[in-house]
Structure formats: structure tokens, C-alpha cells
Amino acid sequence: MADDLEQKLAALGDEDYARGLAAFRAGLKEAEVSFLNACVRCGLCADSCHYHRAEPELENVPARKLDHITAVFKGHFTAIGKLAPGLVGAKRMDRDMARAWVDAVFGRCSLCGRCSINCTIGIPMPALFRAARRALGVMGLVPADLQASVDNSLRHGNNMAIARDEWVETVAWIEEELQAETGDPEARIPLDQQGARCLFTVNPREAKFFPLSLQASAKVFWAAGEDWTLASDAGWDLTNYALFTCEDDQAAAIVKHLTEAMNRLGCQVLVIGECGHGYQSARWMGPEWLKQAFPFPVVSILELMDGYLETGRIQVDPAKNPQPVTLHDPCNLVRHGGIVEPQRRVLRRSVQNLVEMAPHGIENYCCGGGGGQLAMGRYRNRRLKAGRMKAEQIRATGAKVVAAPCHNCIDQLGELNKEYQLKVQIKTVAELVAAALLTKPIEVQS
Amino acid sequence: MSSPLAMPVIAASIWALLGLILLRARARSYGSRVLYAAPKGDPAAGVRYAFTGAMAPDAKESVREHLPSYLLGLLYHGGIFAALALLVTTLGDSAWPSLLRGPLQILLGFGALAGLGLLGKRLWLRELRGLSHPDDFVANGLATAFVGLALTGPTDAWLLSALLLLVYVPLGKLRHCVFFFMARGHLGAFFGRRGVFPTEGHHGR
Numbered sequence: 270m271a272d273d274l275e276q277k278l279a280a281l282g283d284e285d286y287a288r289g290l291a292a293f294r295a296g297l298k299e300a301e302v303s304f305l306n307a308c309v310r311c312g313l314c315a316d317s318c319h320y321h322r323a324e325p326e327l328e329n330v331p332a333r334k335l336d337h338i339t340a341v342f343k344g345h346f347t348a349i350g351k352l353a354p355g356l357v358g359a360k361r362m363d364r365d366m367a368r369a370w371v372d373a374v375f376g377r378c379s380l381c382g383r384c385s386i387n388c389t390i391g392i393p394m395p396a397l398f399r400a401a402r403r404a405l406g407v408m409g410l411v412p413a414d415l416q417a418s419v420d421n422s423l424r425h426g427n428n429m430a431i432a433r434d435e436w437v438e439t440v441a442w443i444e445e446e447l448q449a450e451t452g453d454p455e456a457r458i459p460l461d462q463q464g465a466r467c468l469f470t471v472n473p474r475e476a477k478f479f480p481l482s483l484q485a486s487a488k489v490f491w492a493a494g495e496d497w498t499l500a501s502d503a504g505w506d507l508t509n510y511a512l513f514t515c516e517d518d519q520a521a522a523i524v525k526h527l528t529e530a531m532n533r534l535g536c537q538v539l540v541i542g543e544c545g546h547g548y549q550s551a552r553w554m555g556p557e558w559l560k561q562a563f564p565f566p567v568v569s570i571l572e573l574m575d576g577y578l579e580t581g582r583i584q585v586d587p588a589k590n591p592q593p594v595t596l597h598d599p600c601n602l603v604r605h606g607g608i609v610e611p612q613r614r615v616l617r618r619s620v621q622n623l624v625e626m627a628p629h630g631i632e633n634y635c636c637g638g639g640g641g642q643l644a645m646g647r648y649r650n651r652r653l654k655a656g657r658m659k660a661e662q663i664r665a666t667g668a669k670v671v672a673a674p675c676h677n678c679i680d681q682l683g684e685l686n687k688e689y690q691l692k693v694q695i696k697t698v699a700e701l702v703a704a705a706l707l708t709k710p711i712e713v714q715s
Numbered sequence: 716m717s718s719p720l721a722m723p724v725i726a727a728s729i730w731a732l733l734g735l736i737l738l739r740a741r742a743r744s745y746g747s748r749v750l751y752a753a754p755k756g757d758p759a760a761g762v763r764y765a766f767t768g769a770m771a772p773d774a775k776e777s778v779r780e781h782l783p784s785y786l787l788g789l790l791y792h793g794g795i796f797a798a799l800a801l802l803v804t805t806l807g808d809s810a811w812p813s814l815l816r817g818p819l820q821i822l823l824g825f826g827a828l829a830g831l832g833l834l835g836k837r838l839w840l841r842e843l844r845g846l847s848h849p850d851d852f853v854a855n856g857l858a859t860a861f862v863g864l865a866l867t868g869p870t871d872a873w874l875l876s877a878l879l880l881l882v883y884v885p886l887g888k889l890r891h892c893v894f895f896f897m898a899r900g901h902l903g904a905f906f907g908r909r910g911v912f913p914t915e916g917h918h919g920r
Contacts, residue, residue: 300901302742307894310851312843313777313784327845336846349886357887358848386906387777389788390891391765391899553909556751566753607755607910631911632776 274371274647277410278364285408286362290345293404297342301400304392305342308335314394317387319634319658320377320651331384334373335394338401341366371410374398376648379655380513381600381635395605402515411514415644418510422523426503428510429473437501439476443484447491450484451708456491458483461534462498468536469497469570470507470527470551472544472676479676485703486542486570492706493577497540504530507547512554512601513641520550521558527551531565539567543697545599545639545675548606569602571674574702575611578618585705590620594701595668597626597659597682598633599675612674612698619698619705620670626662634658636673638681653688656681660689670694672701720874721806727881734885735893742897754908761907765899768913784836787829794826795858798865802877805869823865830859850887857883 297305314331315321321329328334336358343350343359350359360366378398385393405411421430431439437460444458459465469490475483490497499505503526511520531539541548552567577583596616602608609630616623626633637656642648659682663671671693673679682695772778778785797819804811811819834855837843857880864873883889906912 297745298748299743299745299897300748300905302745303894303897303901306738306742307891307898309888309891310843310846310848311784311788312840312846313781315842316780317777325842327842330842330846333846353886355849356853357850385902386769387775389777390895391769391902393902393905553752556753557748560749560751562751562753604911605909609911610915628776631914 273413274368274410278368281364281367281408286367289367289404289408290341290362292407293341293400294346296400296403301396304394304397305339307390307392308332308339309390310336311389314384314388317384319379319381319383319637320655323654323657328372329377331388331394334378335392335397337366337369337373338397341370367405367408367410370401370405374401374405375412375415375641375645376651379600379635379637379640379642381639382604383600383632383635386604386631399515402513403517406514406516411516412645412647414646415510415514415641418508418644419514419516419519419523422506422508422510422526423519426526427473427506428508429477431473431476433501436476436505439480440499443480443487446480447484447487451488451491453491456487458487459498460501464535465498466496466536467498467538467540467573468504468527468531468534469499469540469542470505470547471499471542472508472547473506474676474680475542479679482543482676482697482700485697485700488703488706489574489577489583489699492583492708494582495573498534498536500530500534502530504533507541507544507551509547509550510641510644512546512550513644517558520554524550524555524558527555528559528563537565539563539565540573541567541569543570543674543676543699545601545603545606546677548608549601552606569606569608569611569674571608571611571615571698574615574699578615583702584707585619585702586707587619587621587705589705590670590701591622592669593622593624593667594620594670594672595624595626595663595666596629597636597663597671597673597675597678598629598631599673599678600633600635600639602675603633604631612672615698615702616672619702624666624668626666634662636678636681636685638677643677643680652681653684656685657689660685660691663691663693664689668693670696670701672696672698674698718869718871718874720871720878724802724874724878724881725806727878731881731884735890738885738890739893739897742894750908756907756910756912758904758907761905761912762900762903764907764913765903769903774914784833787832790825790829791833791858791862792826793822794829794862797822797826798862801865820866823862827859827863827866830855830862834859853883854888858889
């Protein structure tokens with residue numbers, strides 16, 4: 270893989286650098302230029318980064334990663350950088366800088382944004398790392414396995430290239446399981462139901478590897494009497510890995526699957542399943558990529574479940590989840606998404622003992638799987654090392670179950686579970702709610 | 716002010732001011748981003764929080780874990796602003812009320828020591844040294860000299876340090892005196908819009 274990168278770097282010519290710089294420049298607005306001018310290199314951001322906590326070395330300091338970007342900005346776009354590059358650390362974009370950029374923004378960053386809130390100045394570094402990733406994309410330097418996920422979404426309508434028939438059959442099979450579980454032959458997982466209130470979207474990993482997760486969400490909808498549907502064609506997959514390659518045109522094309530499904534099916538609310546980057550992509554970035562406000566609300570299933578519980582539309586018995594549970598805060602959902610409390614309210618009602626990690630909420634540590642890291646095999650060892658902070662947090666809670674409202678995080682946490690011998694179960698929030706549901710009238714009355 | 720350096724210092728002040736205005740205008744010329752996603756929170760509340768609560772030790776792990784550096788930073792900046800205030804009054808031929816002279820001297824003294832402390836830290840810690848450019852040492856040296864020499868009163872040496880500092884302001888990292896406010900404002904608006912700032916005590920430690 271490293272050789273593959275070296276081959277790509279060796280093939281770069283002046284035109285490639287120029288195209289990369291043009292893309293970088295095009296991604297900068299007043300905010301980003303302010304950030305690029307603001308870093309004082311105090312180094313206090315260092316320990317906010319899980320990479321640096323796991324491996325305290327210079328290249329893992331967020332300010333150092335940023336400095337690689339700033340150096341090129343100064344070298345090409347500022348007068349002082351051109352006049353006195355040695356004084357201010359300005360550099361020209363060349364093969365070495367391109368290598369440094371790839372290593373910094375793909376290899377040592379999950380775009381979690383923890384450094385943003387801990388920065389002395391207040392520099393949201395992921396915004397700048399995204400600009401760099403975009404430039405690297407134009408130069409053909411996005412890791413091939415990460416790009417493959419994007420290509421799958423563009424070609425097949427979902428990032429795992431699941432064929433329509435396979436998806437429809439899987440849904441039918443899960444529906445049978447749901448009917449068996451609830452004892453209700455009318456329990457349904459609707460597909461393409463015209464005019465349904467909610468269009469529910471899922472991570473393709475649920476269809477492939479975690480059918481119980483989809484079944485749990487369906488059970489909650491069933492218990493709530495929700496009017497919902499899945500789409501059978503493009504528009505059921507909530508993922509958008511172009512959030513990580515940062516190629517906005519491709520991101521726009523992928524998020525369009527969702528808006529077109531909303532239009533096609535005439536739904537009123539776009540519901541994003543438990544997925545951090547999927548939520549940020551649809552809720553916050555989607556309208557920016559498509560350059561239009563969505564005519565419908567985009568909500569997380571966590572918000573829906575919170576509402577169901579608040580209004581009494583579903584009822585739960587926390588005694589059905591007696592083991593201590595801790596909650597993982599996916600960065601894209603919490604720090605970048607603003608969904609902080611709904612999942613906590615839901616779990617406080619649904620489990621007997623919720624033990625918070627320290628720190629949690631917007632100060633959470635990234636599990637290490639964000640920013641496309643799970644899709645980049647080249648950096649697997651670093652990813653697992655960087656997950657050490659999360660593993661230690663989990664262990665310190667003494668919890669037996671980790672609730673993780675994000676399928677990418679679940680994958681990473683699963684690997685951390687083995688790597689660090691955590692001996693925990695990892696579940697979605699919906700799985701815990703579904704387990705605690707009071708579904709029979711007698712139970713509800715009691 | 717009778718020193719022959721008075722006019723050059725005034726000219727350097729104008730240079731610094733114009734330089735910063737130009738830098739800000741240059742940044743603004745990149746244009747602002749039109750946002751389409753429906754806001755969840757209030758960007759203005761986010762900005763207010765970014766400049767207040769979000770900077771407190773309670774809200775920032777990087778401060779909580781590095782309180783000595785945080786305090787040195789506060790003292791250093793306090794000293795710089797005190798020295799600047801002294802420069803303005805000196806150039807305007809006015810004097811500080813006697814009641815304030817003592818606290819001013821204390822602030823300048825601690826400010827200079829803090830500047831030296833931060834310089835020492837930058838030199839001593841290998842990681843921080845690796846992170847640094849000559850700009851970092853020049854900026855710190857000039858600002859620390861300006862604060863420290865202010866203790867000697869309106870001498871030519873102090874005015875010379877002021878002149879050099881002001882000339883350097885728009886050239887290196889000292890430009891953060893403008894970009895700090897711009898960056899933090901954007902940070903606050905971003906997180907405010909997304910309903911993350913102001914936080915509601917969900918940090919938990």
C-alpha cells in the first residue's frame with residue numbers, strides 16, 4: 270500500500286500540483302483563511318488528539334498536521350511566505366509536501382474535531398484538513414480503498430454494492446424475524462410505501478452483518494405505530510464516504526439518492542439510522558453539497574425514539590437491560606452533529622445503570638474509526654493504537670455493554686474489544702430500546 | 716514626547732494598523748460561505764459562548780491539563796496590553812495616575828517573566844521546539860523585550876523595542892491579534908449553528 274502511494278507520488282507532475290493547489294484554494298473561504306493565519310503553535314492541542322495520546326510524537330500534534338497545510342498556504346498564497354519562507358515556515362507544494370499531507374490528513378486524523386474545542390485560538394482543524402483532502406483527491410492521492418466505498422455508492426446506490434434483489438430479500442427475511450419476535454403477523458418492514466411519513470435510512474452494514482440492528486429499529490417503529498418505509502432503490506443507504514474523501518461533487522451525487530427517494534416516495538421526514546457520519550452528511554453537509562435547503566426535516570432515529578418515550582408512544586422497562594451500560598459519543602453525531610442529549614434520555618429510561626465515560630458528550634474521544642479510517646487498510650495499526658484512549662475509557666466505566674449509535678464506531682469498537690480484551694457487548698441504542706420495550710397491553714398497564 | 720524615536724514609533728503603529736487591516740481585507744476577499752442547512756441552534760449564542768465559557772478551564776481540557784501555561788499566557792498578554800497602554804499614554808505625553816503605577820509595574824514584571832517562561836518552554840520541550848519556526852522566537856523575543864523594557868520607563872531602548880515589535884506585527888504570528896477574533900468568531904458560529912455551543916454541562920469528566 271505504501272509502495273502504491275509512492276508510485277502515485279512519483280508520477281505527479283507540475284500540472285498535478287497546480288490542480289491540487291487550485292482545488293485547495295477553491296475550498297478556502299474567509300473562515301478557513303482566518304484559521305490558517307491564526308495558529309500560534311502553542312502546542313496545547315497535542316493531548317486533545319487521541320493519536321497523540323496513544324503515540325506522543327511530533328507528527329501526531331494537531332498543530333503539526335495543520336502546519337503542513339499552513340506551510341503550503343503561506344508558500345503559495347501569502348506575500349510574507351514568498352518573501353521570507355524560512356522565517357514563517359512557508360513551503361511550496363512538491364512531492365515531499367504531498368506525502369506529508371497524505372500522512373497528516375489521511376493517516377493521522379479521523380476528523381473528530383476534538384482539537385477544535387481545545388485549541389487556544391479556536392481553529393476547527395477538520396475544516397482545513399478537509400480542504401487538504403479535497404486537494405489530494407484532485408491529485409489522485411485518496412487511498413484507493415476509501416475511494417472504492419465512494420465509487421460503490423455512485424455506481425450501485427450503496428457503499429457495499431448490495432444488489433437490489435439482495436436488499437429486498439434481506440428486508441423480507443428480517444420482516445419475518447420481526448413478526449416471529451413480536452408475535453404479530455402484521456408487523457412490517459415496509460418497502461417503497463408511497464406517502465409514508467418517515468423514510469428510514471440505514472447503513473448497508475446492517476443488511477450485511479448486523480440484521481439485528483435493523484430489526485431492532487423496525488421493532489421500535491412497530492411499537493410506536495410509526496408510518497415509515499425503506500426505499501428499495503438508491504436512497505436506503507445513509508452512508509456517504511465522500512464526506513471523508515471531501516470531493517464535494519461526489520458527495521452531492523450520493524446525498525441526492527436520499528433527496529430523490531424522499532421525492533419519489535413522497536415522505537415528510539428523512540430519518541437517519543444510527544450512524545454518525547451519515548447524520549452529519551445528510552443533516553448538515555447535504556444541503557451545502559446540493560446548494561439548497563431541504564424541504565423536509567432530517568432527524569436522527571435517536572431523536573425519534575426520544576420523542577416516542579417522552580410522549581409515551583412507546584414504553585420500556587429498564588429492568589430488561591440490567592447490565593451496566595456505557596454510551597459512546599460518535600464525533601459526527603455529537604461534536605459535529607449537535608445530537609448530545611436525546612440518546613442519553615433514551616438510555617436513562619431503557620437501561621438500569623447508565624455509566625458515562627469520562628470525558629463524554631462533546632469532549633468525547635474518537636473511537637479511532639472516524640474520518641474514513643476504517644476504510645483505509647494502510648493505517649490499520651495506527652487506528653488500533655489510536656483507539657487505546659477509547660478502550661481505556663470503556664474499561665474504566667466497568668460497563669458490560671457499550672451503546673454505540675454509529676455503525677462505523679461499532680466496527681472499530683468491535684476491533685478494540687478484541688485488541689484490548691474489553692469483554693463487552695456492543696449494541697446500538699435501538700437494540701437496547703427494543704430489548705426493553707413493553708409491547709403487550711398487560712405489561713404496559715402494569 | 717521628545718525622543719527622536721517617537722515619530723518612527725507612530726509611523727510603525729500606522730504600518731501595523733494598516734497591515735492588519737490589509738490582512739483582514741485579504742481574508743475577507745476569499746468570500747463567505749452561504750449555508751443552506753437549517754440551523755439547530757443560534758450562531759450568535761455560539762459566538763458569545765466561544766469568547767466566554769468555551770475559553771474557561773472548566774470547558775477546555777487543554778487548559779485544565781496545562782494550567783501553568785494558561786496562566787503564563789494570561790499574564791503575558793496582560794503585560795503586552797499594559798505595555799501598549801503605556802506606549803499610548805507616553806506618546807500622548809500623558810501620565811498614569813499614581814494609584815495605577817504600582818499595579819502597572821507588577822503587571823509588566825509578571826508579563827515579562829511569563830514571556831520568558833513561554834520562550835523557555837518553547838526552547839526546552841523537544842516537541843514544541845519541533846513545532847516552532849523562527850517566527851515564533853522572533854515574535855516572543857520582540858514582545859517580551861517590549862514588556863520588559865517598559866519597566867525601565869520611556870527610554871529609547873523601550874521605544875526601539877516598540878518600533879521593532881510594531882513593524883513585525885503584520886509579518887508574522889503576531890497577526891493573531893486580529894485572526895484570533897476572526898477564527899474564534901467563526902468557530903462559535905459553526906458550533907452555535909449546530910446546537911453544540913453553548914454547551915449545557917454535558918462535558919462530564
